[in-house]
Amino acid sequence: xxxxxxxxxxxxxxxxxxxxxxxxxxxxxxxxxxxxxxxxxxxxxxxxxxxxxxxxxxxxxxxxxxxxxxxxxxxxxxxxxxxxxxxxxxxxxxxxxxxxxxxxxxxxxxxxxxxxxxxxxxxxxxxxxxxxxxxxxxxxxxxxxxxxxxxxxxxxxxxxxxxxxxxxxxxxxxxxxxxxxxxxxxxxxxxxxxxxxxxxxxxxxxxxxxxxxxxxxxxxxxxxxx
Amino acid sequence: xxxxxxxxxxxxxxxxxxxxxxxxxxxxxxxxxxxxxxxxxxxxxxxxxxxxxxxxxxxxxxxxxxxxxxxxxxxxxxxxxxxxxxxxxxxxxxxxxxxxxxxxxxxxxxxxxxxxxxxxxxxxxxxxxxxxxxxxxxxxxxxxxxxxxxxxxxxxxxxxxxxxxxxxxxxxxxxxxxxxxxxxxxxxxxxxxxxxxxxxxxxxxxxxxxxxxxxxxxxxxxxxxx
Numbered sequence: 001x002x003x004x005x006x007x008x009x010x011x012x013x014x015x016x017x018x019x020x021x022x023x024x025x026x027x028x029x030x031x032x033x034x035x036x037x038x039x040x041x042x043x044x045x046x047x048x049x050x051x052x053x054x055x056x057x058x059x060x061x062x063x064x065x066x067x068x069x070x071x072x073x074x075x076x077x078x079x080x081x082x083x084x085x086x087x088x089x090x091x092x093x094x095x096x097x098x099x100x101x102x103x104x105x106x107x108x109x110x111x112x113x114x115x116x117x118x119x120x121x122x123x124x125x126x127x128x129x130x131x132x133x134x135x136x137x138x139x140x141x142x143x144x145x146x147x148x149x150x151x152x153x154x155x156x157x158x159x160x161x162x163x164x165x166x167x168x169x170x171x172x173x174x175x176x177x178x179x180x181x182x183x184x185x186x187x188x189x190x191x192x193x194x195x196x197x198x199x200x201x202x203x204x205x206x207x208x209x210x211x212x213x214x215x216x217x218x219x220x221x222x223x224x225x226x
Numbered sequence: 227x228x229x230x231x232x233x234x235x236x237x238x239x240x241x242x243x244x245x246x247x248x249x250x251x252x253x254x255x256x257x258x259x260x261x262x263x264x265x266x267x268x269x270x271x272x273x274x275x276x277x278x279x280x281x282x283x284x285x286x287x288x289x290x291x292x293x294x295x296x297x298x299x300x301x302x303x304x305x306x307x308x309x310x311x312x313x314x315x316x317x318x319x320x321x322x323x324x325x326x327x328x329x330x331x332x333x334x335x336x337x338x339x340x341x342x343x344x345x346x347x348x349x350x351x352x353x354x355x356x357x358x359x360x361x362x363x364x365x366x367x368x369x370x371x372x373x374x375x376x377x378x379x380x381x382x383x384x385x386x387x388x389x390x391x392x393x394x395x396x397x398x399x400x401x402x403x404x405x406x407x408x409x410x411x412x413x414x415x416x417x418x419x420x421x422x423x424x425x426x427x428x429x430x431x432x433x434x435x436x437x438x439x440x441x442x443x444x445x446x447x448x449x450x451x452x
Contacts, residue, residue, distance in 0.1 A: 009326040013315070020314040020353070076312065085310025088274060089327050089373070090300050221295075 003098075006091055010099030015106065017076055024072055025107065032065035032115045040122045047124045054123035055186035058135075059179060061115055062108065062142060067168045069107050070150040073100060074158035083158070087225060097220035101151040101213070108143035112136055127190050134189040134198075138182050141205040145178035146171075148212035155223040181205045227252045227377055227408045228273060232282035234432075235268060242268045243432045246282070250410070250425075252376070255403050257419050257440050258412040259447060260429035266412035267307070269429070270379045273410070274304040287377070303375035307382050309366045313355035317346055317365050320354060324369045340368050345394060359386035367398060377408045384415045392418065416444055 018025060039057040040050065077083035077100075086096055116136065119125065127135070150171055157166040185201040233246040243265040250256055258266045271277045272284060275291030275298050284291060291298035311320060321337050341347050344364040354362065363386060370378065383399070384392045392415075399422050403409050413419040419440075420426065426443040428436040428450070436446045 006327055009323065013312070013319075013323050016319070017312055017314045076314075079313060080311050081306075081308040082310050082312055084276060084306075084308065086327070087276070088299055088302075088304055088310075089324070090296050091327050092296070225295075 003092070003095060006095045007098045007102065010086075010096065011102050011106075014073075014076075014099065014103035018103070018107070021076075024069075025110070028065050028068050028072075028107075029111060029114050031068060032061045032111055033118050035061045035064055036115065036118050036122055050123040051125055052187075052191070054119055054125050055183045055190060057123065058115065058119045058186060059142060059182045061119070062111065062139065063146065063172075063175070063179060065111055065115075066104075066108055066143075066146045066150055067171065070104055070146075070154040070171070071157075071163050071167050073104050073107070073151070074154050074163075078158055083224065093220040093224040094217040096224055097151060097155070097216050100155070101147050101216060104151050104154075105144055105147040108147055109140055112139045112143075125190060131189045135186050138185045138189065138202070138205070141202070141209060142178055142182035144209045145182070145205060145212065146175055148209065148216045149174050152212075152216045152219060152223050155220075177208050178205065181208070227254070227287055228410075229285040230282065233269075233272065233279050233284050234281035235272060235277060236280040241280075241432055243272070244281070245433055247434070248427070250408060252408050253403075253406050254425060255409040255423040255440075256411070257416070257423035257426040257443060258410060258429060259414075259416055259419075259426060259443055260435075264429040265432040266429055267381055268432075270304065270306070270381050270410065270412055273377075274302060274379055275299050276304075301375060302377040302379060303370040303373040304379040305366055305370050305381065305383060307385065309362050311354045311362060311365065314353055316351050316353055317341060317357075317368075318350045320365060321369060321372060324372045328373055340371060344368050344398070345391075360388055360391045363387055364391065364394070367395060375407065377410070378402055380409070380411045380413070382413055382415075383411060384413060384418060396422065416447070420444065 036057060043049065043053060116139065153167055153170045157163040160166050181201045181204045185198055185205065188198045228248060228250040230246055230248040234244040235242050246269065258269060260266050272279055273286055275295055278292040286298045287301045289298040315323065318337055318341065321340065338347065338350065341350050344367060346361060346364055346368065349357065349361060354365065357365065383395055387395060396418065399409065403422065409423065411419050411423060420443055423440040426438060426440040427434055428443065428447055435450060438446065
């Protein structure tokens with residue numbers, strides 16, 4: 001039990017704590033849903049335009065919801081300075097990072113069952129089960145791409161008084177590749193892919209995920225410790 | 227066990243601790259006394275490796291806590307006035323988490339016995355959020371036991387405890403030191419803490435103002451205040 005075991009012990013702790021305070025999850029789901037509704041009101045578009053805009057709005061709803069979830073994920077570690085207690089144990093900071101990042105990934109993945117159907121209804125998306133399954137897969141890749149750098153920055157800013165402002169300022173520029181690649185992939189899945197571009201965008205998303213999940217483990221000590 | 231020479235730490239332009247020389251052999255029991263802001267907690271945090279010294283040399287069990295983080299921390303346990311507890315976990319879940327993360331050091335068996343020893347058997351399955359300050363302190367001490375430390379750092383161990391709780395914890399500390407454990411206690415409860423220690427240091431404005439036998443601390447402190 002060197003790395004994997006403690007990661008899952010801490011992940012189980014995070015999920016248990018989250019479940020007992022599930023109001024937070026519900027409020028963030030609601031925030032994501034309201035964002036989608038507001039986008040649909042803001043563009044005041046016909047059915048075709050709404051369908052074209054749907055991929056962008058969907059991923060933006062994920063991105064905006066993620067910042068709330070990510071900054072909140074370290075609130076529980078700030079209470080009673082719990083993170084400091086974990087750092088006193090013979091546990092590598094990378095273990096703490098991967099547990100928290102996995103927890104955030106699960107959290108963002110769980111937004112999909114609410115936000116995907118909401119977007120389909122609100123924007124009148126007409127797609128088959130295969131395409132929708134593909135969109136769910138892209139959602140998971142995008143969630144992974146947000147969870148790793150988001151957790152790293154949330155850890156770095158967790159001791160700052162203005163974390164809620166700092167986190168999106170740092171995170172948004174960094175995750176532009178995730179935003180572009182996931183919006184393009186969802187659009188190709190929903191609107192057709194005559195040039196067979198989907199694969200290259202997915203490879204880009206995967207590459208981003210791999211790089212930031214690896215980098216997070218390396219930089220965890222800097223991010224977690226004072 | 228602890229070797230410090232010229233140890234100091236600066237926050238901004240202010241030296242919180244300066245020119246601290248300290249040698250503590252295994253099995254010794256040291257009382258840190260001093261007014262609020264004199265540097266007691268800062269010294270404990272330096273020894274625990276939670277802060278990097280600005281000046282000087284510090285070795286804990288032969289290791290530099292700022293260079294060999296895991297190694298230096300593997301032999302110690304810090305009971306801080308921050309209790310590092312997760313409010314939404316129960317007492318037994320808290321101990322199980324610590325036991326899992328301490329690996330070989332943490333004994334997983336006997337958690338009910340441990341809770342009973344500290345008078346928490348009836349609260350084992352209650353969430354920590356509902357605990358009184360005294361119950362939280364007892365749980366922290368139970369958790370510290372799971373770390374099986376050779377060096378125990380206690381920051382105000384008697385604060386927020388009723389007389390019965392203070393006696394219980396005093397007995398608990400005596401059993402630890404009776405087993406050959408090394409102890410550093412920072413406390414304002416000088417009379418009670420002196421009984422547990424053989425040596426004492428009085429800190430004033432981050433510097434050692436007096437050192438000697440713990441039994442002579444009260445008189446020395448009173449003399450300096452005159």
